[in-house]
Amino acid sequence: MTEFGKPLRAITTPIPGLVVWELSVHGDNRGWFKENWQREKMVTLGLPDFKPVQNNVSFNEAVGTTRGVHAEPWDKFSSVATGRVFGAWVDLREGPTFGTTYTTEIDPSRAVFVPRGVGNAFQTLEPNSVYTYLVNDHYSPDGEYTSLNLADETIAICWPIPLERAVLSEKDRGHPRLEGVSPVPARKTLVLGAGGQLGRALRELYAGTPQVEFVDVDEIDLSDRDIIAARRWHDYETIINAAAYTAVDTAETPEGRAVAWAVNVAGVTSLARIAAEHNITLVHISSEYVFDGCASTPYLEDDPVSPLSVYGQTKAAGDLIVATVDRHYIIRTSWVIGDGRNFVRTMLSLAERGVNPSVVNDQQGRLTFTSELARAIRRLVDSRAPYGTYNVTGSGTVTTWADIARRTFELAGHDPGRITDVTTEQYFADATKRVAPRPANSVLDLTKIQSVGFEPADAAASLVNYVRRESAGKA
Incomplete structure (x- = not known):
């Protein structure tokens, strides 16, 4: 159930730069409304002014649909338009926090700012969940895209629905374990x-x-x-x-x-x-x-x-x-x-x-x-x-x-x-x-x-x- 009336606020995580945002959702007998991304208010509260250039939407029909762990060379602001997901993030950037993991549930009243080089994954907990994300760069064939196996034993993500029963692509099943991942270099x-x-x-x-x-x-x-x-x-x-x-x-x-x-x-x-x-x-x-x-x-x-x-x-x-x-x-x-x-x-x-x-x-x-x-x-x-x-x-x-x-x-x-x-x-x-x-x-x-x-x-x-x-x- 989406929680209404929460004040807008930022919550830091063990992964530097990865921030969970509590969103203020207003509901009545017609449904609900929220400001999913509000530049002025969020920048004032510490969100980097990351200048998004593209809005992507992922529709997931079945419960247990699992995607990731993908670390692209851009920042993104992830949220849920409808439904509920379990989100998992792994720091794949070079440095002392490489391999650090954070998980939480996201519904329409929560969003997450994911900095460049942090791997992002999610698993749907309700049918017909819609996952959206703003990104501040376009895909390039020359770009370097880093991925991590969802079942990696080192990070040991506790997926609500075990991966053997989850819906995921063969490509995501074949990504390397953490020991085989080259850390994402800094800009x-x-x-x-x-x-x-x-x-x-x-x-x-x-x-x-x-x-x-x-x-x-x-x-x-x-x-x-x-x-x-x-x-x-x-x-x-x-x-x-x-x-x-x-x-x-x-x-x-x-x-x-x-x-x-x-x-x-x-x-x-x-x-x-x-x-x-x-x-x-x-x-x-x-x-x-x-x-x-x-x-x-x-x-x-x-x-x-x-x-x-x-x-x-x-x-x-x-x-x-x-x-x-x-x-x-x-x-x-x-x-x-x-x-x-x-x-x-x-x-x-x-x-x-x-x-x-x-x-x-x-x-x-x-x-x-x-x-x-x-x-x-x-x-x-x-x-x-x-x-x-x-x-x-x-x-x-x-x-x-x-x-x-x-x-x-x-x-x-x-x-x-x-x-x-x-x-x-x-x-x-x-x-x-x-x-x-x-x-x-x-x-x-x-x-x-x-x-x-x-x-x-x-x-x-x-x-x-x-x-x-x-x-x-x-x-």
Whole structure:
């Protein structure tokens, strides 16, 4: 008998992510009515916003009809439209809960959210039972579908109607025992732009992590219109977009402007569409160039953007697009130093070659080392920090490019007095090509990233370590 009038509530189970939902069913002399799936109410109570794309119905005429145990690569929300069933679920995901089992009865007043990789089975307890389920992906011939034998002795499901008297398919009878089942792997993380400075730092940080996949622009190019067809995207949990067009001055030319918009805006739009459609977390790297640098205080994440350059305009546009994705992290950073061409390496090269450079002293900020940037990304993703925009730079004293140049010379054993201070206007006075305007203030406020438990390393200390490593690598 269906129970009427229960309040909507969620009940956790021993299988992580598997949740039983008590549904509020309203009945009278005509029959009953219920909200079988109500996105707003259920998400508020903790149901993942799993974005179903298909509704399936299974009609089961005879008592004892038994189906499963099937673990598909998607989430589903299972319920009963009429009748009553005995439900059984087995965690077939890789990890410490592999093989964990949970059983319960379901009638129209109960439903179950089944996360990807958890095996689902049921047995009808009344004739003409109708079992329904919402799923958030379509069947694909390329997908991997895992099944477990209903009679497996290890999980020892106590079926109300013994399987020798039950109605089930020969295919379900022939599925492997638990010892022969390959655990369902977790959804993957895809790092785009893996050959760049940040990409290399992410490679090092995630080394030995099998579910992290790295691709460079020769495999997935953000300017390619076919990017949507480049992967089976539902297999991915997270996309880290470390790819971008960063030629700030070249972006001011007609050719560079077109490429900058193609990569930083059109390509990011494609990623945002992919992430939204497949419920993927999108991590996107932004820049202080979205600001004009005229503020007298460090920039906050929600300060209005006002870019001076074409590059800054494309990054600001990309940020606005990524912000429309439900699950997103926009990482705004500045003055990036890593394994590749960068300011500190340039200064070290000039020092060794006896060149005495002129360096601007009217732009202020803090260096950001890619190892720290990668560490912050992993912290946000792994901790499932609140989605949104976060500033990430090195911490400590605000400085200028000229100050950094002098300190780099000093750390490398050269005379810092060889550096000549100039203004940005003086530095570019003799430029033969159009130069992008730079923000005078690149300082970003770090309070928000610190509030989620990430403490950025001191930029000055990181510079010391970086120069030592560079010097040791050339010794």
